[in-house]
Amino acid sequence: MNIFKTIREDIQAVKERDPAAQSSFVIWLTYPGLHARWSHVVEHWLWNHGLKSLARISSQFTRWMTGVEIHPAAVIGRRFFIDHAMGVIIGETTVVGDDCTLYQGVTLGGTGKETGKRHPTLGNNVLVGVGAAVLGDITIGDNSKVGGGAVVVSDVPPNSTVVGIPGRVVVRDGQRVKNEAADAAQHKENLPDPIAERCANQCERIEALERKIQELEARVGR
Numbered sequence: 001m002n003i004f005k006t007i008r009e010d011i012q013a014v015k016e017r018d019p020a021a022q023s024s025f026v027i028w029l030t031y032p033g034l035h036a037r038w039s040h041v042v043e044h045w046l047w048n049h050g051l052k053s054l055a056r057i058s059s060q061f062t063r064w065m066t067g068v069e070i071h072p073a074a075v076i077g078r079r080f081f082i083d084h085a086m087g088v089i090i091g092e093t094t095v096v097g098d099d100c101t102l103y104q105g106v107t108l109g110g111t112g113k114e115t116g117k118r119h120p121t122l123g124n125n126v127l128v129g130v131g132a133a134v135l136g137d138i139t140i141g142d143n144s145k146v147g148g149g150a151v152v153v154s155d156v157p158p159n160s161t162v163v164g165i166p167g168r169v170v171v172r173d174g175q176r177v178k179n180e181a182a183d184a185a186q187h188k189e190n191l192p193d194p195i196a197e198r199c200a201n202q203c204e205r206i207e208a209l210e211r212k213i214q215e216l217e218a219r220v221g222r
Contacts, residue, residue, distance in 0.1 A: 034082075044073070070090040089107045110137075128140075128146040132151070
């Protein structure tokens with residue numbers, strides 16, 4: 001564990017990814033996502049050296065101070081950045097690769113049905129948008145993006161963009177997925193609206209039934 005090297009790398013990562021970043025001192029002082037990440041480095045060391053109760057107590061204090069809950073057993077890679085850092089939850093068996101970015105409200109959690117490895121694995125250079133939930137023992141491939149508000153419950157290939165509830169891959173290797181062409185026309189990459197879709201389906205059904213009634217009435221009146 002080299003906490004000082006981690007701090008230097010993380011501050012540099014913030015400068016590269018956050019256009020609002022100022023000096024290294026201001027970043028060190030005012031970014032709760034970094035404070036939670038640095039606390040986790042110590043807590044993870046305590047957990048791995050048999051001081052699990054102390055690690056858990058420390059993680060709860062970190063949660064109270066930063067709004068970020070990272071289980072001490074979670075494995076976090078280098079240059080990890082939680083932007084805005086509020087309401088983020090990272091479960092016990094989560095594995096996060098290098099150069100990953102999370103935004104506020106992200107959950108890397110379980111579904112409540114598994115035992116053992118029950119939390120997700122994020123590859124390198126993965127970005128998870130605001131309010132997204134990545135659930136279960138699944139893998140998000142390298143260089144992939146999870147859209148804000150998405151709920152991902154299955155594996156995502158590398159170099160992909162996934163959106164929606166449940167999450168669907170809409171872009172892979174820079175190309176729109178073929179069966180999502182209709183969604184692209186409706187700009188659903190911005191987030192699908194299941195309630196609006198259900199209402200539209202019901203309206204179509206009602207119109208079809210009305211046409212059928214009119215046909216039957218016309219037959220009866222003959």
